[in-house]
Amino acid sequence: xxxxxxxxxxxxxxxxxxxxxxxxVCEIHRQKSGTLTFWDTYEWGLWFGGCALYxxxxxxxxxxxxxxxxxxxxxxxxxxxxxxxxxxxxxxxxRSRLEGMLGLRGLAPVxxxxxxxxxxxLRNKMGKIVCRLDWTSVSTGKRExxxxxxxxxxxxxxxxxxxxxxxxxxxxxxxxxTPGDDPLVVLxxxxxLEPQEYTLRPAFGLKTETSARxxxxxxxxxxxxxxxxxxxxxxxDIDTEFLHDYRICxxxxxxxxxxxxxxxxxxxxxxxxxxxGDLARQTNRLRELDVYLLARDEYLGLLPPAFHxxxxxxxxxxxxxxxxxxxxxxxxxxAASFQRLLGEIGEYFSADTRHEPSSAAAxxxxxxxxxxxxxxxxxxxxxxxxxxxxxxxxxxHQVRVACKKLRYLMEFxxxxxxxxxxxxxxxxxxxxxxxxxxxxxxSVQQKSLLNYWEQKRSGSEVAPGLGGLVSILYHRQQxxxxxxxxxxxxxxxxxxxxxxxxxxxxxxxxxxxxxxG
Amino acid sequence: MKVISSxxxxxxxxxxxxxxxxxxxxxxxxxxxxxLDLDPQGAAAFYFRVGNAEKFRMRDAHSIADGxxxxxxxxxxxxxxxxxxNIGFRHFDIVLDGMAKRRKQLRMxxxxxxxxxxxxxxxxxxxxxxxxxxxxxxxxxxxxxxxxTVLSRRTLEQLTGFFREEDxxxxxxxxxxxxxxxxSKMHREIMAELPALQPGFLKTVxxxxxxxxxxxxxxxxxxAYSHTCEAxxxxxxxxxxxxxxxxxGTMKHTASVGMTRSxxxxxxxxxxxxxxxxxxxxxxxxxxxxAGVTAIP
Numbered sequence: 001x002x003x004x005x006x007x008x009x010x011x012x013x014x015x016x017x018x019x020x021x022x023x024x025v026c027e028i029h030r031q032k033s034g035t036l037t038f039w040d041t042y043e044w045g046l047w048f049g050g051c052a053l054y055x056x057x058x059x060x061x062x063x064x065x066x067x068x069x070x071x072x073x074x075x076x077x078x079x080x081x082x083x084x085x086x087x088x089x090x091x092x093x094x095r096s097r098l099e100g101m102l103g104l105r106g107l108a109p110v111x112x113x114x115x116x117x118x119x120x121x122l123r124n125k126m127g128k129i130v131c132r133l134d135w136t137s138v139s140t141g142k143r144e145x146x147x148x149x150x151x152x153x154x155x156x157x158x159x160x161x162x163x164x165x166x167x168x169x170x171x172x173x174x175x176x177x178t179p180g181d182d183p184l185v186v187l188x189x190x191x192x193l194e195p196q197e198y199t200l201r202p203a204f205g206l207k208t209e210t211s212a213r214x215x216x217x218x219x220x221x222x223x224x225x226x227x228x229x230x231x232x233x234x235x236x237d238i239d240t241e242f243l244h245d246y247r248i249c250x251x252x253x254x255x256x257x258x259x260x261x262x263x264x265x266x267x268x269x270x271x272x273x274x275x276x277g278d279l280a281r282q283t284n285r286l287r288e289l290d291v292y293l294l295a296r297d298e299y300l301g302l303l304p305p306a307f308h309x310x311x312x313x314x315x316x317x318x319x320x321x322x323x324x325x326x327x328x329x330x331x332x333x334x335a336a337s338f339q340r341l342l343g344e345i346g347e348y349f350s351a352d353t354r355h356e357p358s359s360a361a362a363x364x365x366x367x368x369x370x371x372x373x374x375x376x377x378x379x380x381x382x383x384x385x386x387x388x389x390x391x392x393x394x395x396x397h398q399v400r401v402a403c404k405k406l407r408y409l410m411e412f413x414x415x416x417x418x419x420x421x422x423x424x425x426x427x428x429x430x431x432x433x434x435x436x437x438x439x440x441x442x443s444v445q446q447k448s449l450l451n452y453w454e455q456k457r458s459g460s461e462v463a464p465g466l467g468g469l470v471s472i473l474y475h476r477q478q479x480x481x482x483x484x485x486x487x488x489x490x491x492x493x494x495x496x497x498x499x500x501x502x503x504x505x506x507x508x509x510x511x512x513x514x515x516x517g
Numbered sequence: 518m519k520v521i522s523s524x525x526x527x528x529x530x531x532x533x534x535x536x537x538x539x540x541x542x543x544x545x546x547x548x549x550x551x552x553l554d555l556d557p558q559g560a561a562a563f564y565f566r567v568g569n570a571e572k573f574r575m576r577d578a579h580s581i582a583d584g585x586x587x588x589x590x591x592x593x594x595x596x597x598x599x600x601x602x603n604i605g606f607r608h609f610d611i612v613l614d615g616m617a618k619r620r621k622q623l624r625m626x627x628x629x630x631x632x633x634x635x636x637x638x639x640x641x642x643x644x645x646x647x648x649x650x651x652x653x654x655x656x657x658x659x660x661x662x663x664x665x666t667v668l669s670r671r672t673l674e675q676l677t678g679f680f681r682e683e684d685x686x687x688x689x690x691x692x693x694x695x696x697x698x699x700x701s702k703m704h705r706e707i708m709a710e711l712p713a714l715q716p717g718f719l720k721t722v723x724x725x726x727x728x729x730x731x732x733x734x735x736x737x738x739x740x741a742y743s744h745t746c747e748a749x750x751x752x753x754x755x756x757x758x759x760x761x762x763x764x765x766g767t768m769k770h771t772a773s774v775g776m777t778r779s780x781x782x783x784x785x786x787x788x789x790x791x792x793x794x795x796x797x798x799x800x801x802x803x804x805x806x807x808a809g810v811t812a813i814p
Contacts, residue, residue: 121593127736128566129593158598159590
């Protein structure tokens with residue numbers, strides 16, 4: 001048995017139920033109004049996940065965004081207080097739906113809207129309801145601001161579909177239209193907000209003939225802008241990803257300045273790298289604490305429940321320290337010196353700033369980069385040659401750093417590398433980096449945990465839990481070492497080596513192209 | 518899906534009142550309900566303000582099913598649909614007589630609706646014909662209103678006799694006392710005597726009530742406008758007893774189908790009460806409504 005679908009129409013401001021009263025007896029019930037607050041993350045995870053989350057009163061509602069209107073509520077949860085992360089929600093449907101869309105991101109209010117709803121019934125001459133209506137108007141809720149949207153949902157009743165069609169026709173006669181933008185879109189537009197995909201790997205628009213200085217300048221400016229955009233999120237401590245991304249951006253800029261040498265004047269480059277390093281260092285401890293606290297569940301999962309209370313003590317310490325550290329970072333970032341430094345960095349790399357000539361500034365970027373990438377690759381292969389079970393951790397650390405530099409180079413200049421080969425090479429590199437990252441994390445965490453134990457909780461009840469954790473991390477590190485050896489073999493030989501050589505090795509006889517102009 | 522019939526050979530015993538109020542109470546208890554008005558008088562549909570069905574003609578005989586499905590009407594109470602009657606329904610007997618499996622036609626027709634409804638309630642005409650035999654074959658329970666009078670008692674005995682003769686399952690017959698006047702000595706005596714003689718008697722007793730008579734004026738089920746009067750309470754109790762007897766357990770009445778208000782004001786409330794997504798009548802308004810709308814309490 002097929003029931004006819006409801007029809008939603010957008011109505012002009014001046015159209016009301018009056019236009020239907022000639023043909024039906026109109027009854028209005030349940031007039032309600034309320035202000036809804038819409039939530040999303042900095043990355044618009046919900047928006048791009050096709051959903052909208054709003055709170056009304058103490059209840060959060062997650063609904064699908066369908067064409068033209070907000071869809072039905074997928075799940076809802078009553079919350080005593082504010083919910084920021086998916087883990088803060090208590091009901092399983094909400095948690096599981098949000099986890100994928102939010103990740104580590106925190107929710108923040110995006111926009112609010114006042115919704116007024118009237119539910120209406122249209123009766124025929126017998127007094128029988130033949131059509132139902134939901135009449136909704138949306139405004140910002142601020143006084144003296146006009147309605148942004150007025151909509152009517154015409155809901156047919158089984159057996160009375162013709163009446164509903166008649167209602168739709170009547171409303172269209174009065175100027176109603178099928179809906180375009182849903183209320184969230186309208187509210188966002190009114191607030192001058194436009195959801196945009198967020199990425200730490202933006203396109204730079206580089207071409208082979210672009211000069212090195214122009215290319216590097218463009219990369220720096222683009223990444224610097226991403227870094228700046230993350231600052232408010234750090235100041236409001238919305239989630240840990242703001243700081244994480246901010247630090248990555250600073251690191252990437254420093255890397256590109258050191259990897260592509262002699263593009264800007266040496267002294268200026270040195271000063272900028274130092275300034276960026278200083279900025280990153282201000283946040284080192286906070287990031288460390290974030291990493292520990294994010295790994296809390298993982299750590300607890302590694303140990304038997306009997307050890308959990310001991311670790312809880314440690315995490316409480318970390319949490320308390322984080323509270324202080326975040327204030328410390330915020331005060332630094334709010335300081336005039338910080339703002340001044342950001343301004344100076346921005347100005348130095350501005351497209352309008354004129355710098356002294358430098359040896360590589362005018363070279364076509366592809367020549368410079370391809371040989372640099374190949375050199376980086378060869379360096380990794382040299383370092384990898386002797387790695388085995390007994391190799392000191394420091395050597396693996398050097399490999400990790402070399403891989404990171406290579407990854408950045410390939411990422412920054414990926415537009416210049418043939419598409420399929422670039423992605424294949426990066427895939428193998430990412431796999432290797434993943435193993436190296438795990439190895440390094442295990443190593444650093446062991447040291448930090450032991451350091452914590454010595455400094456703060458020596459001889460305390462934390463010791464057994466901490467000891468257990470360090471042992472597990474050590475074991476994990478050794479296992480990872482074996483995986484790294486395998487991954488390095490794959491990366492430094494076979495088809496990967498051949499591809500690197502083919503794509504990046506500059507033929508010795510090819511003369512270096514002359515600088516433009 | 519269960520099929521429940523409101524049936525008696527005798528007229529004027531409260532069959533339609535039972536069908537209308539029980540349909541409402543079942544819907545209120547979260548059951549997706551279809552009320553099929555098989556009585557050509559069409560009173561059940563009248564109480565729901567639903568117009569007559571399209572006229573049933575002899576030429577429609579090849580597809581009674583299509584004729585019925587085409588006439589399904591959504592009532593003012595989400596979750597409760599009605600197939601109204603028509604004077605042409607009087608031809609059913611002739612049509613059925615010419616068909617193969619002529620006693621099982623109704624059962625086969627209703628079978629098609631099992632994904633759409635939890636309960637189909639049949640309001641039956643007061644006679645015993647081939648259509649009645651179809652009703653007996655199709656029903657999981659036949660509720661027989663019995664006014665505690667000699668004639669009513671006699672027709673009940675005729676019905677049970679017919680069931681025995683035709684080897685029909687007597688256990689589906691569930692008589693109950695209807696339109697009872699406590700002050701009547703005869704009523705009291707018959708009520709004391711008959712249940713012991715007639716197995717399957719339901720415990721709930723529907724009292725005679727002027728409020729029930731007003732259904733015709735208001736054109737809605739008693740339960741929709743009066744839910745505290747004795748008869749309304751009795752219909753609800755009967756609904757619970759039937760649900761329990763049919764193995765569905767006693768359902769909590771949500772009082773949200775429109776009991777406390779006009780029948781029109783119930784869309785979202787009912788959707789909340791019965792959130793089964795396979796119940797289009799109840800869920801369609803809620804699903805279709807904008808999120809901001811359904812959520813605003």
